[in-house]
Amino acid sequence: MQIRLHEIEIGAAEPGQTANFFSSVLGLPVKLQENGLTVFDSGMSGLDFNVSDHLPAGVVRVSFLTNDLQNCIVALENQQLPYEGPFESHLAMLAIRFKAPNGMDIVINTPTDSSPVWLKL
Helix, strand or coil: CCEEEEEEEEECCCHHHHHHHHHHCCCCCEEEEECCEEEEECCCCCCEEEEECCCCCCCEEEEEEECCHHHHHHHHHHCCCCCEEEEECHHHCEEEEEECCCCCEEEEEECCCCCCHHHCC
């Protein structure tokens, strides 16, 4: 099984203001800007850093990308950790969502045949 960090997303009540902070204070270059979403160039190939209103303000979600979602599901079940999914995710991926023991939101995505080639591990 291959797995890698895919995305870190921060929920913000005022995503434009928060994005401006990361851009102007930290100098992060913007890769994509849409209504309620700013994606920064994290400086690491394949890793997105996002600020959005898709999550409640202050919530941080860490997403991973794997080529074996079933293996991740089995590992969660072996630890008796509840999870949601699999469900359809962005970029035609399948995903599961769960809480780490510290309460952090975790998503694990796997590309499908319809996902962009650059997502495939």
